[in-house]
Amino acid sequence: MDFKGRRPLIIAFLSEFVAAGVTVGAVQVYFSLFGNDMPLMFKLVIAGAVAGGVAYGLRATIVWCVFLALLPSFLVGALNLQLPIWVPLLGLAFLILIMRNSFSERVPLYLSNHKTLNLICGLVPKDAPVAMIDLGCGFAAVPIALARHNRHPDSQFVGVENAPLPYLVARIQAWRAGDPRIQIRWQSLWAIDLGVYDLVYAFLSPHPMPRLFEKAQKEMRSGAQFISNSFSVPNHPPDQTIPIGVGRATELLIWTMTVQEHIPSDRHA
Numbered sequence: 161m162d163f164k165g166r167r168p169l170i171i172a173f174l175s176e177f178v179a180a181g182v183t184v185g186a187v188q189v190y191f192s193l194f195g196n197d198m199p200l201m202f203k204l205v206i207a208g209a210v211a212g213g214v215a216y217g218l219r220a221t222i223v224w225c226v227f228l229a230l231l232p233s234f235l236v237g238a239l240n241l242q243l244p245i246w247v248p249l250l251g252l253a254f255l256i257l258i259m260r261n262s263f264s265e266r267v268p269l270y271l272s273n274h275k276t277l278n279l280i281c282g283l284v285p286k287d288a289p290v291a292m293i294d295l296g297c298g299f300a301a302v303p304i305a306l307a308r309h310n311r312h313p314d315s316q317f318v319g320v321e322n323a324p325l326p327y328l329v330a331r332i333q334a335w336r337a338g339d340p341r342i343q344i345r346w347q348s349l350w351a352i353d354l355g356v357y358d359l360v361y362a363f364l365s366p367h368p369m370p371r372l373f374e375k376a377q378k379e380m381r382s383g384a385q386f387i388s389n390s391f392s393v394p395n396h397p398p399d400q401t402i403p404i405g406v407g408r409a410t411e412l413l414i415w416t417m418t419v420q421e422h423i424p425s426d427r428h429a
């Protein structure tokens with residue numbers, strides 16, 4: 161049975177189950193020591209800490225750990241305030257609409273900053289045609305910035321995104337930019353043929369990088385550039401790194417694909 165897609169739900173079930181058991185045990189101990197019921201605040205802290213800790217131990221993403229740690233408080237709060245049960249469920253649904261890939265791909269949503277956009281623009285000619293793609297484009301800041309920088313009519317600036325709310329925002333942003341060279345697609349980045357792009361940009365997380373780099377090596381053509389914001393690929397040092405130098409100590413890691421690395425896709429059929 162394939163548990164991969166259901167892993168976050170299995171982790172949620174296990175962590176809340178263990179949290180409930182530990183909290184019940186702690187309440188018994190408290191009662192035997194002090195002869196009265198444990199204050200609600202203590203129960204919520206214990207349940208939250210255990211749920212978050214178990215989820216962390218099972219290597220859930222940080223967002224999911226935090227959510228599971230807060231879930232007992234949300235539920236008790238909703239019950240105490242006599243809010244209907246759909247209120248915390250609505251919160252969960254909203255989180256999934258924004259952070260879907262945090263659960264399934266271990267890639268949360270955070271956005272490239274202005275300094276990064278300027279640095280990427282500096283890597284792209286202003287007047288020659290370029291085909292670029294942002295794998296997991298968030299709010300489409302990267303394709304839009306590059307489209308403003310490069311004015312060639314044959315250029316293409318593509319963003320793919322499959323988390324509902326970021327996709328919607330990206331579509332609106334692209335529409336507002338009013339540039340037909342910008343395309344935002346509802347698609348998984350794993351379904352994209354990277355062979356048609358001169359520049360492939362990814363700002364994801366450590367988790368997908370080995371698989372993504374393997375895909376890039378198979379599909380990208382010689383001379384095309386693969387740029388990762390912040391996340392390296394084990395055993396494949398980049399050809400160039402550019403420090404971003406604001407906020408966290410991040411950098412752009414750049415690989416220029418070579419003939420040896422490029423394996424035409426028909427050989428893989």
Ligand SMILES: C[S@@+](CC[C@H](N)C(=O)[O-])C[C@H]1O[C@@H](n2cnc3c(N)ncnc32)[C@H](O)[C@@H]1O
Pocket residue numbers: 260261265267268269270271272294295296297298299300301302320321322323326347348349350362363364
């Ligand atoms: C860290 S954000 C980067 C956003 C944007 N590229 C930027 O630099 O501002 C990563 C994005 O990748 C998206 N993502 C993760 N896995 C994806 C997948 N398999 N297919 C499409 N998008 C994905 C997430 O939903 C998220 O919006």
